[in-house]
Amino acid sequence: MIIYDDGDTATRQAWTALGGAPGLTGRVGYRGAGALGAARLPVRELARATVGVCSLAAAELAAVRAGRAVADLPGLVVDEGAVSTAFTSERHLRVDGRAPVSFAPLSGFWRTADGWLRTHANYPHHRAALERALGAGAGDGTGGLTPERLRAELAGRKAVEVQEAVYAAGGLAVAVAEGFGAPQPLVEVRETGGRGRELGAGRLPASGVRVLDLTRVIAGPVATRTLGLLGADVLRIDPPGLPEADDAHADTGFGKRSARLDLADRADRETFGELLAGADVLVTGYRPGALDRYGLSAGELAARRPGLVVAQVCAWGWHGPWAGRRGFDSLVQAGYGIAAAEAGPDGAPGVLPAQALDHGTGYLLAAGVLRALAEGGGRLLRFSLAGTASWLVREVPRQPAAAGGSAGADGSAGAGAGPAAVYGREAYEPGPWLRETPSAYGTLRYAAPPLAVGPDDWSAGPSRWGTDPARWLPAHGRE
CATH class of the missing domain: 3.40.50.10540 (Crotonobetainyl-coa:carnitine coa-transferase; domain 1)
Structure with missing residues (x-):
């Protein structure tokens, strides 16, 4: 004791x-x-x-x-x-x-052209917003977004660019920050x-x-x-x-x-x-x-x-500037620099x-x-x-x-x-x-x-x- x-x-x-x-x-x-x-x-x-x-x-x-x-x-x-x-x-x-299933398949870390991005798509409306932002909705004839398609799509795009597009569509995605937030x-x-x-x-x-x-x-x-x-x-x-x-x-x-x-x-x-x-x-x-x-x-x-x-x-x-934004624990860890501080030996966010x-x-x-x-x-x-x-x-x-x-x-x-x-x-x-x-x-x-x-x-x-x-x-x- x-x-x-x-x-x-x-x-x-x-x-x-x-x-x-x-x-x-x-x-x-x-x-x-x-x-x-x-x-x-x-x-x-x-x-x-x-x-x-x-x-x-x-x-x-x-x-x-x-x-x-x-x-x-x-x-x-x-x-x-x-x-x-x-x-x-x-x-x-x-x-x-x-x-229970804690995180949906489209929720997680993804490598982008210039770093890493964290998405959160556990709720149906957040998944739909992610699909809209990336032009891969269920009604586009492609059958919707899969983890494989998401990985391929993000590999050629910049993290902050995707972050802002997803947020504007009503979704949740945050670029992984290298340093601690304010x-x-x-x-x-x-x-x-x-x-x-x-x-x-x-x-x-x-x-x-x-x-x-x-x-x-x-x-x-x-x-x-x-x-x-x-x-x-x-x-x-x-x-x-x-x-x-x-x-x-x-x-x-x-x-x-x-x-x-x-x-x-x-x-x-x-x-x-x-x-x-x-x-x-x-x-x-x-x-x-x-x-x-x-x-x-x-x-x-x-x-x-x-x-x-x-x-x-x-x-x-x-x-x-971010006071009015949606967010969850996993996203704040990513955007506040915690994910980078907990990164593994290979540099992937933790x-x-x-x-x-x-x-x-x-x-x-x-x-x-x-x-x-x-x-x-x-x-x-x-x-x-x-x-x-x-x-x-x-x-x-x-x-x-x-x-x-x-x-x-x-x-x-x-x-x-x-x-x-x-x-x-x-x-x-x-x-x-x-x-x-x-x-x-x-x-x-x-x-x-x-x-x-x-x-x-x-x-x-x-x-x-x-x-x-x-x-x-x-x-x-x-x-």
Whole structure:
């Protein structure tokens, strides 16, 4: 077991960014030797720190609600095996014994005439946009784009040229950057005025808290399934015309209910307004400005709902020329320079051993919400995958081998541009942190939650995406 006198450095960095009181990170320790996998960047340290601050924020909120002094929080111990298993939850998922497919055939790295390109075509509409951009649609008489055709097409074109053409068509492709992107804040926190409801004591840290969830894919859903674990009534809302992949929802749909509303429809918009009026927290995962036309800009929300906690997550950050672009973890790794930093001996781009930007940002977002609730609400929190990437490559320190790391042959440690040592080759057995439960999707094998606070499992498996009623649970159903 490792307990730090003043807290692990990365944990302290994240807690400070979230506005946490100095000194509390000394309550968080880490044990075990979970192994995310080999990496040059300190991804293991990032992963455990994000779970550590989320655990600490949950303990803080529980103490505040119970009227206890935060300074008297007990020690919290996070198991690194649980962290590693949770950060690779999509790889451990089994649906009636079947392993899900994480990436579609047209998603991946491709060599171009001047470098490398990363595409993301897991969703049908993104695949269709990629085909349109490259003139190889299913209706052109060629039978659509295949990996072989894509490889041949890209070999003669420049990476940035394809990136811009695909983006203009509504698709997702990013040129692999050789250097790290511009610095981004880990979180932006702004007071918006007003106070939320007085919550009083609760059985769990977030008991009775109502969370309206407008997020998709991994980062936002990880945050909201964590809030659901801690007792919140989480209601996810999606547009009817943009279905979620079954396997993705089977993995991240725990701890919440899922309904569909079309905000362009007047009746559905009124229903959403009623839900918003009863919410304590709104979490969004859409591009900056994408929801403004529905009256959901930060300024309008602050005026309409004083005391509401608004937590927003996007891919590329909230400022700069790429702020409004779509993105996923894999694309941010490529465009921010991580893929180049993790390149193999042959120079081909590499990846982090987990979708750590997604998962890490998810736990940071949940921690930010819990801290905002502990301080009375009225907060705007902004996170991004690029912000988490910036923290990873510039600030998160590598723990030496004596603290559980596995140093490279040169014994070097510490994050920075182009680190040479490869860490994290040790193996571990995830079995102790795998669970099984029936669900609307069938019997699921899944990763247990990694927090050091709260239940060690969700009470039930996820419902099927979009099939729950769009209403809050009665008060007695939220404890």
